[in-house]
Amino acid sequence: MSSKDGQQRKRFDALVAEVRKLGRGLKPAPSAASGNRRASPRLLLLDLLLLLFVCYTLLVGTPIGALAQQGFGWMTGRRTDVRPLLSYFSQPAKAKFKLASLQAALRRSKAAGRNATDEDTLPAAVAFLLSEGREEGIFLDVRLTSAGRKALASVAVVWPGEAASARQRENALYTGLERLRKAFGGDEAAVAALAVDPESLAFALERSRTSGGASPDSFASFSHYLTHDQRRAAAPLIDAAFGLAIGYSMRWPIEGKPRISSPFGFRFHPVLGTRKLHQGIDFAVPVGTPVLAAQAGRVTFVGEDRINGRFLRIDHGHGLTTTYAHLSRHRVARGEVVARSQLIGDSGNSGRSTGPHLHYQVEYAGKPVDPALFD
Amino acid sequence: MNNLVYMLALRLRSILFPVALFGLVVLGLHAGSDRLDDIAFRLLHNLDRLVDGLAAKTIEVVLGALGVGERTISRWSYAAISVIDLEEKRWAARVLALMFEMLAAALLIWPVLRHQSDRTPWRRAFESPGRIRNIGVVFAPVAVACAGMAGAVVVAEHAQLQLFWILRFLGRSTAGTAAGVGALLMLIAVLFRLTLPAFRASLAFGRARASRGPWFYGWWLAAPLFIGILAVAPQPLWRALKGLGPW
Numbered sequence: 001m002s003s004k005d006g007q008q009r010k011r012f013d014a015l016v017a018e019v020r021k022l023g024r025g026l027k028p029a030p031s032a033a034s035g036n037r038r039a040s041p042r043l044l045l046l047d048l049l050l051l052l053f054v055c056y057t058l059l060v061g062t063p064i065g066a067l068a069q070q071g072f073g074w075m076t077g078r079r080t081d082v083r084p085l086l087s088y089f090s091q092p093a094k095a096k097f098k099l100a101s102l103q104a105a106l107r108r109s110k111a112a113g114r115n116a117t118d119e120d121t122l123p124a125a126v127a128f129l130l131s132e133g134r135e136e137g138i139f140l141d142v143r144l145t146s147a148g149r150k151a152l153a154s155v156a157v158v159w160p161g162e163a164a165s166a167r168q169r170e171n172a173l174y175t176g177l178e179r180l181r182k183a184f185g186g187d188e189a190a191v192a193a194l195a196v197d198p199e200s201l202a203f204a205l206e207r208s209r210t211s212g213g214a215s216p217d218s219f220a221s222f223s224h225y226l227t228h229d230q231r232r233a234a235a236p237l238i239d240a241a242f243g244l245a246i247g248y249s250m251r252w253p254i255e256g257k258p259r260i261s262s263p264f265g266f267r268f269h270p271v272l273g274t275r276k277l278h279q280g281i282d283f284a285v286p287v288g289t290p291v292l293a294a295q296a297g298r299v300t301f302v303g304e305d306r307i308n309g310r311f312l313r314i315d316h317g318h319g320l321t322t323t324y325a326h327l328s329r330h331r332v333a334r335g336e337v338v339a340r341s342q343l344i345g346d347s348g349n350s351g352r353s354t355g356p357h358l359h360y361q362v363e364y365a366g367k368p369v370d371p372a373l374f375d
Numbered sequence: 376m377n378n379l380v381y382m383l384a385l386r387l388r389s390i391l392f393p394v395a396l397f398g399l400v401v402l403g404l405h406a407g408s409d410r411l412d413d414i415a416f417r418l419l420h421n422l423d424r425l426v427d428g429l430a431a432k433t434i435e436v437v438l439g440a441l442g443v444g445e446r447t448i449s450r451w452s453y454a455a456i457s458v459i460d461l462e463e464k465r466w467a468a469r470v471l472a473l474m475f476e477m478l479a480a481a482l483l484i485w486p487v488l489r490h491q492s493d494r495t496p497w498r499r500a501f502e503s504p505g506r507i508r509n510i511g512v513v514f515a516p517v518a519v520a521c522a523g524m525a526g527a528v529v530v531a532e533h534a535q536l537q538l539f540w541i542l543r544f545l546g547r548s549t550a551g552t553a554a555g556v557g558a559l560l561m562l563i564a565v566l567f568r569l570t571l572p573a574f575r576a577s578l579a580f581g582r583a584r585a586s587r588g589p590w591f592y593g594w595w596l597a598a599p600l601f602i603g604i605l606a607v608a609p610q611p612l613w614r615a616l617k618g619l620g621p622w
């Protein structure tokens with residue numbers, strides 16, 4: 001081989017290398033592409049099922065899915081039962097029961113002369129919520145859905161028929177709830193059983209306990225293992241029942257019978273001089289008076305601002321919170337779990353205040369409620 | 376006829392595949408942004424306190440210099456600082472989380488919707504890019520992988536519930552075991568058939584972007600969310616995995 005041939009050979013090799021290098025940037029020939037291999041029909045079917053299921057989960061479980069559903073409804077002119085976009089976020093508490101209903105239930109319970117003890121606050125709350133609401137004395141006419149009757153039947157409680165008295169129905173509910181509490185190992189599960197199929201509830205509790213966490217028996221934990229429809233059926237009843245039960249056993253944050261200097265409701269603001277809603281109750285007490293927790297809960301906020309002065313907020317669960325403002329001193333830290341009647345601070349005159357007092361505020365589902373209803 | 380059905384199924388798969396990839400990523404993103412609103416609320420509250428302090432001080436100094444009375448100053452400063460209350464901050468935190476989720480989803484939709492079945496071989500996706508010309512090469516695939524994994528768990532949990540609901544006539548124990556096995560299989564299937572292709576598509580897409588266009592800046596915006604998911608997801612993800620399966 002001559003030197004000229006050798007040079008030509010080298011040039012040719014260099015050209016081939018260049019073409020190969022360029023070729024790396026190109027798409028492979030269709031015959032070599034794995035995507036064009038004939039996929040197995042079984043794998044194709046599996047893929048399709050998988051893809052459809054993921055698309056379905058997207059539609060029912062995310063705000064973007066809700067938007068897509070709304071868009072589809074708008075295009076086809078159909079009404080869609082889609083949740084508001086912001087409801088897909090779990091924080092803060094998801095109390096969905098209407099405030100007006102809670103207030104009505106509290107008023108009915110007062111009218112019925114119900115002085116609930118700590119033991120029967122929950123059954124009493126459930127009875128009031130499931131009753132038809134006639135203020136006809138102590139006995140309320142409790143009505144159960146088919147899911148509730150099935151739940152009671154699962155713990156061998158026969159639901160009295162229409163011929164039975166309202167008292168018998170109420171007693172059956174009390175007995176049923178007690179047995180459900182023992183069967184499912186918790187109060188929240190017992191109330192959930194009235195709205196959710198017992199098998200699904202037992203499964204959800206089992207899964208929740210397996211996955212662990214701080215409180216696997218709480219609705220917040222086990223509802224993760226219920227379907228969306230089941231959650232939607234149980235959440236309002238649980239939130240309302242526990243909100244009401246917590247409310248029943250709340251106490252005043254000041255020992256004894258303190259003087260109320262400003263009640264809940266519209267008033268002329270002492271600083272602004274305009275008509276404004278006073279969102280809580282003001283107790284006229286000297287600086288340094290012990291302030292007690294109205295009910296057990298977790299301290300979610302300890303801080304200070306120019307309006308409320310030193311204040312703290314306690315979350316009692318199920319959408320019920322209490323706020324204690326114008327304190328002179330905090331006695332608890334954020335995140336601390338407090339017991340009912342525990343000392344949480346000293347009253348004062350901090351923030352925008354015209355004199356020493358304690359501003360006590362109760363909120364349900366993020367809205368202020370008259371604390372006197374919980375007296 | 377069989378061939379026609381097969382071709383139709385292939386076509387349906389090619390249409391659904393990118394949508395499902397996107398759906399998987401969105402499910403994971405939502406799991407992350409669900410925790411983001413709590414963080415956003417705390418940030419907003421602290422910011423509000425800072426602004427309140429500044430506003431009150433400014434009103435006090437300005438009106439004081441003008442010789443306005445104490446009561447009027449108090450009224451003005453009270454009105455200024457009570458414009459935004461806790462309820463508004465809660466609402467704003469949720470809106471922020473929703474916006475962030477939408478933004479992140481919009482930024483990730485393009486690579487996964489451009490995904491062409493299996494035409495991007497792994498070998499090419501992992502070839503050295505020479506020099507990194509686009510930050511998307513780094514952030515987007517990591518983001519898609521994280522969101523895809525979280526999304527796979529969400530899909531598996533949903534499958535577990537649906538299976539139990541369908542099979543509950545078999546009794547709780549049998550239906551529960553079957554649902555657990557089904558959920559595990561679903562998790563594995565989604566991870567291999569969807570999360571990996573989504574990751575691969577994002578990797579290939581990031582490599583192909585040469586210029587510093589809007590996408591370049593887009594990845595930067597999306598990055599914090601994914602870092603957030605990484606920071607908050609491990610414990611709930613681990614708990615969710617414990618809840619899956621027949622044990």
